[in-house]
Amino acid sequence: MGAFNLLDCSVKKYCRWKKQKQHSPTRFLDKAVDMCGFNDRLDNLIYTTTNCFQEEELWVFLFEGLKKKALGIDSEIKAREVYDSKGEAVLQEMDLAELEKSYMKDFDYGKALLCWHIATEICYNVEEDENDKNRKCSKILSDYLTYLLIHQPKLTAAVAGITHERYVETCLEVKESANKLGAENLKDFCVKALEVHDEENGEGGYNREHAEERNHDAETGGRGKSVLHDARNLARILINHVNKWEIIVRVWVEMLSYAAGHCRGNEHARTVSRGGELLTHVWLLMAHFGITAEWPKN
Structure with missing residues (x-):
């Protein structure tokens, strides 16, 4: 089990690049690694952390969260809604229809996850409250x-x-944005990224027309696959909510249960031989609570 932070990886790479001289051996080495396609492997080795689930409160939180979801199931239709929700159900329940429509419903799982990941990281670094359990679990x-x-x-x-x-496109845009903002570190980038307003959105509000254009570009293989723009706008909206960490952490629990439920059984089995994954524990817990594709009728 590991943890990987896209913003931390990209901003650190930018800061290292900025400190290097134009013709330093390190820059040539970076270019060679990039050309050989080894970037992902190195990122995994250098920027992935392990033993990130030592917090007992996280396990308790997940258990109680899944139990609460299961208690709300009273029909086959409701069971399917819960099983297939990657965050939409939480946002609807909390009367956040615009967030659900703009930053979840129209996104595939990967796009939604990266968007909420960056928005979570921005909010996490802009505000510091070590006693907030929802903030810690969200991270x-x-x-x-x-x-x-x-x-x-x-x-x-x-x-x-x-x-x-x-x-890849999101990482590149983060580096370009860090350069434009003159970011010195991750926290500095998050603070400055939150303050910048995109021209197309005027004061940083969500512009539906431009979002649809970006979605179309992504689907047709053109430009626009990066989620940084959407993630910044999402962070600006979330940061103003009094209960933002309750919103964010509940979305992440649904993201986790969605991935666990839709992962192939043979892949879950393979993780056991490698020491197991939190994802597999959640999958088994969901089965125990009856959160499955086939709702038990008795």
Whole structure:
């Protein structure tokens, strides 16, 4: 089990690049690694952390969260809605229809995950409250699911979408944005990214027409696969909510249960031989609570 942070990886790479001299051996080495296609492997080795699930409160939180979801199931239709929700159900329940429509419903799983991952990281670095359990759990789940999406793609292959291209373009845009903002570190980037307003959105509000254009570009293989723009706008909306960490952490629990439920059984079995994954524990817990594709009628 590991954790991977897209923003941390990209901003650190930019900061390292900025400190290097134009013709330094390190720059040539970076270019060679990039040309050989070894970037993902090195990112996995350098920027992935392990032992990220030592917090007992996280396990309790997941158990209680899944139990609550199961208690709300009273019909086959409701069971299917819960099983197939990657965050929409939570946003609808909390009367956040615009968030659900603009930053979840129209996105495939991979795009939604990366968008919420970046937005979570921005909110996490802009505000510091070590006593907020929802904030802490949000960070852990966000980094863990991003790690699975990027570095364990077989576990999310059934729902991921065009993940790798979107991930690469997002990383490139983060580096370009860090350069434009003159970011010195991750926290500095998050603060400045939140303050910048995109021209197409005037004051940083969500512009539906431009979002649809970006979605069309992504679907047709053109420009626009990066999710940084959407993630910044989402972060601006979330940061103003009093209960933002309750919103965010509940979305991440649904993202996790969605990935666990839709992962192929043979892939879950393979993780056991490698020491297991949190995803598999959640899958088994969902089966125990009856959160499955086939709702038990008795």
